Amino acid sequence: MTDIMTPAQRSARMALIRGANTKPELQVRRLLHGMGYRFRLHRRDLPGRPDIVFPARRKLFFVHGCFWHHHEGCRVGHLPKTRQDYWKQKFATNKERDARNLSDVITLGWDAQVIWECEVKDVAALSDRLRALLGPPGGRVKK
Structure with missing residues (x-):
């Protein structure tokens, strides 16, 4: 198919x-805020500029789109039929960068998680996961 x-x-x-x-x-x-959590956005001083950061808890989240970050096993994370060499290289570079950023923030002592675009659709499961990872909202977190 031609473009x-x-x-x-x-x-x-x-x-x-x-x-x-x-x-x-x-x-x-929106979900996190509704659950009572407060956070920072896109911290430039952290590798990969994480999307959501909880500085006091030393936890952060990268929210990845299934297509652009080539989510394995997801129907949205497929390889386009045209210019496959370009897209293979593009996805490989994105995945490499994602792995490096995740490794770098973990090395700095942060608990880092990836939330995939397709996971956002199941709000109940996502809110349970977030609550389990973050603990109770509000107040100071004891170290």
Whole structure:
């Protein structure tokens, strides 16, 4: 199948894709806030600029889109049929960077977790997971 857009049109369309404040990220933030948790966003001093950070708890979350971060086993994390060499390289680079960022923040003493876009759809399961990882909301956390 050939692309119906010119390279300039495709480039303009791809430039509109956001790296922060994505729909899945906003949904997770809304859920956490509704549960009573308070957090920081996109800390530039941490590797990979984690999406959601709990400094007092030393916990952070990366919210990954299933397509862009090539979620294995997810129907959205598939390989496009056109320009497969480009996409294979793109996904490999993204996965490499994700693994490096996760390893780097863990080395710095943070408890890091990845929340996938497809996990956001099951709100009950996600809220149970978040509550188990974070403990009770509010107040100071004892170390």
